[in-house]
Amino acid sequence: MFEVEVEDVHYFKYVFMALGWCIRSFLNCIFPIIIVDGTNLYKKYKGMLLIETYIDGNNNIYPITFSIVDEENDASWNWFMTHLKVLVGDIPNFVIILARHISVVNDLSSIVPNAFHALCKYHIQNKLVDRFKNKGIISHFYLAAKAYRMSKFQISWVKLHQYPGVMTYxxxxxxxxxxxxxxxxxRYDKMTINIVECLNGVLKDAWELSITNNDMHKYYS
Structure with missing residues (x-):
């Protein structure tokens, strides 16, 4: 699937590309979890590259879709996620993990209402430190987020009480x-967006290329 949206008839706005064999593989995978993130492009026209990935039962990482947009805003995310919805349809126990502001996540929930929209643990951890200026929060939040049992969660949750405002946040x-x-x-053990960061590392040399550059094909072949 390949879609391009233009502005004023001939000005490039968005592009969306999905890899058919990866989509088919995802629809049959045992972990119906997609991880989404964006990275900056550095060529003349800049913009953002949005990537959706999943990891199979053998811990292999697969890219599902790529999209180039002007910036990360409500319009570009809605366009991106609407195209994802067309591709995957309604999947039982579908999970999407993002590193976005909660308002963005709430907006996307209306586009893919059948999915559970989870947040990246590492992203929240950084927000906590930035907001409350105390790195002591990290260890207690980490254990609370990762706990499988309510008894273990409560132990770490109570310790967060010593940081005013954290529990409310x-x-x-x-x-x-x-x-x-x-x-x-x-969401099994998928608590962060790290697997997208792995793909970003592979594609880092392509970030500076124009999207029409003939050399781009080597990064996606």
Missing amino acids: LKEIGLQRWARVYQVHC
């Missing part, structure tokens, strides 16, 4: 979006 985000014991659908 995490509740407002939604415990189900980051804490394993509250998850709506099983």
Whole structure:
């Protein structure tokens, strides 16, 4: 699948590309989990490259879709996720993991309502440190997020009480979006967007190329 959207008839706006064999493989995988993130492009026209990936039962990483947009905003994310919805349809126990602001996640939930929209643990951890200026939060949040049992979660959760405002902030985000014991659908051990970062590393030399550059094909072949 390949889609291009233009502005004022002939000005490039968005492009979306899906890899058919990866989509088919994902639809038959045992972990119905997609991980999404974006990275900056550095050529003359700049923009953002959005990538969706999944990991199979053998821990192999597969790219599913790529999209180039002007910037990360509501319009570009909605366009991107709408095309994903067309491709995958309604999947039981579907999970999408993002590193976005909760308002963006809530907006995307209306586009793919059958999916559970989870947040990257590492992204929330960084937000906590930036907001509350205390790295002591990290260890307790980490253990709370990773806990499989409610008893283990409560031990770390209570310790976060010593940091004023932290528990309220995490509740407002939604415990189900980051804490394993509250998850709506099983995200297994996929708590971060790290596998997208792996793909970003592979594609780092391509970031500076024009999207019409003839050399781009070697990164996607």
